Amino acid sequence: MHKPKHHIFVCTSSRANGQTKGYCQSNEGLAIMQRFIEEIDDREIGGDVFLSNTGCFGICEKGPIVVVYPDNIWYGKVHPDDVEEIMDSHIEGGEIVDRLVI
C-alpha cells in the first residue's frame, strides 16, 4: 500500500467506548484536528500526509498532544494557531518546530 510520508496523530481524547473525555478534548483537540484538515486540504497534500485522531496518550500534563510518525516527533501544548507553523516548517519544510517538542 501507499504509506503516508507523514502521519499526524492528534489526541482528541477519543475513548474506544465512544466517550470523548479528557484534557486534549477539553483544550481544543478538535479545533487542532480541524485546522490540520483545512491545511492539508488547502495544500492538496492529502496523498502524502495522513491525519488521525486518537485516544489519550497518557501525558495529559503536556497536552494537547500532536505526534508525527514515522518522524517520531512529539509536540505538546499545541494550540490551533500552531498548526500552520507545523505544516509550513515541519511537514512541508522538513524543519521540526523545536519550541513545541516535548
Next chain:
Amino acid sequence: MHKPKHHIFVCTSSRANGQTKGYCQSNEGLAIMQRFIEEIDDREIGGDVFLSNTGCFGICEKGPIVVVYPDNIWYGKVHPDDVEEIMDSHIEGGEIVDRLVI
C-alpha cells in the same frame, strides 16, 4: 520525554465527535484493542510499548487495521487471535508478521 520503542495504533473507528461507527469497530476493533492491552500488561512491557485507539484510516476494505510506528508497518484483516503473534514475533521478536502486512 521517554518515547515508546513501538507505538501500536488500532483502528476502533473512533470519530472525533464521539461516534464509534465504521468497519473496524464493527469487526472486532475493540476486541483487538483489548487483546493488546492484556498482552502488554501480561508481558510487563508498557514502558516500551504504547497503545492508542484511532479514528478511521480510510482503508476499510483492508480492515481491521493495526499500524506500528515508528516501524511503519501496516497490518490488515487483523483478528483478535492474531494479536499474540504480532506481540511474540514483531514486538518482542523483531520479526514482522508478513502474512498480515498490507
